[in-house]
Amino acid sequence: MSLINVANLTFAYEGSYDNIFENVSFQIDTDWKLGFTGRNGRGKTTFLSLLLGKYEYSGTISAKVDFDYFPFSVENKENNTLDVISDIYPDYIHWKLMRELSLLKVSEDVLYRPFDSLSNGEQTKVLLAALFIKENSLLLIDEPTNHLDLNARKLVSAYLNTKSSFILVSHDRSFLDNCVDHILSINKTNIEIQKGNFSAWWENKRRQDHFELAENEKLRRDIKRLSDSSKRTGNWSHEVEKSKNGTRNSGSKLDKGYVGHKAAKMMKRSKAIEQRQQSAIAEKSKLLKNIENSDSLEISQLDYHKNELVELEHVSIQYGEKIVCADISFSIEQGERIALSGINGSGKSSIIKLICGEELDYTGTLRKDSQLTISYVSQDTSHLQGNLTDYARSNGIDESLFKSILRKLDFSRVQFEKDISAFSGGQKKKVLIAKSLSEKVHLHIWDEPLNFIDIISRMQIEELLLEYTPTILFVEHDSEFCNNIATKIIQL
Incomplete structure (x- = not known):
């Protein structure tokens, strides 16, 4: 056992007037399975970067261990997976690698395939295996669940539960509950550490x-x-x-x-x-301190002239010779909150794109009225740039409502002056969700909307959907969110 001592830590990014941390002090035991939580933009990834020595800061961080960060940066993704692992860890021992891959249920043949031919879930598991064959390091695991489907999340959380000596950033409540024994939380006015999993921390909070x-x-x-x-x-x-x-x-x-x-x-x-x-x-x-802003949000969805909005009958979608999903039948009725569920590659995003009007090669019948208006939230945030005012105007939404929703999702007024491209991953996803909630539509379609979004905001969004019952079709691998929200689950 050894300790990481953080004393009087103060840090702000160059050119910024806002301190991310100010005179922060705490201790971490390197043997812990430490879950790391806090609102988007509070500094979780920044703190991991400080541990890795990426930035200068005032105060002290003393540690007698080395740090390794996940996800690794893979420069030559066209190389075979075994070569990628060798680049990450040249001195790895093969039988140890095979042991970790076996625990993660990854077959040996992936080692001899190009890394970029692996699914996102397979890539995540391979990089985790490479991480855990290293010894004498504290492992910094930053949001590993973003490309994992529901079954893979259960598998990886069970895998991490057998390990120790890591700091895990995740916004998935069930995932954290299954594999951590302490919680480090960045609150509104302080940083605190508690023994137990996320649910125990949340109840105490x-x-x-x-x-x-x-x-x-x-x-x-x-x-x-x-x-x-x-x-x-x-x-x-x-x-x-x-x-x-x-x-x-x-x-x-x-x-x-x-x-x-x-x-x-x-x-x-x-x-x-x-x-x-x-x-x-x-x-x-x-002394007025750590109460988080969790006001309820308000949306008003347009009424549709009939109960059934969309119907699919025996739909199959293919790309070239590859059939991604076959014989899919379901309908979307007003007031339903439908979760599309299935492993990665089962065609969830393809069905969403088909309903949204993208031209795909498919057979079967899709019934959708031309008057139906849809608000779509994609997985991709790379296109976001400019200030929030211009973004609202260019998308024809009410600026005051848009910003009000962002305020309630923990955006500071200072954030309104910044370029969206400088936002964190979670803040960008909140921009897309706030835009969607500001649009006057009949149907919301969200494709993995919660990636990178903090837990408290996820709970707020749940409360909103339960209170105002909009019609929504969504893909989401957060099991708590799906269990709490979905009125119907379509299993692919």
């Missing part, structure tokens, strides 16, 4: 939030009382000074010198009291 809500209400009342008192104190000397120009009740003139002297004393006293009151206000204001 809910209790703490409930306590803080009551404390915050008391503090706000105290602050209001002090503020009102401070205003009254500030008015004392002003009223006395005004009286110099008045008269006594008997009608005789006041002694202005006496009154001025009295006013000066009152002013000095009031300033001292006001200063103490302002200090008390500032001190109490600091």
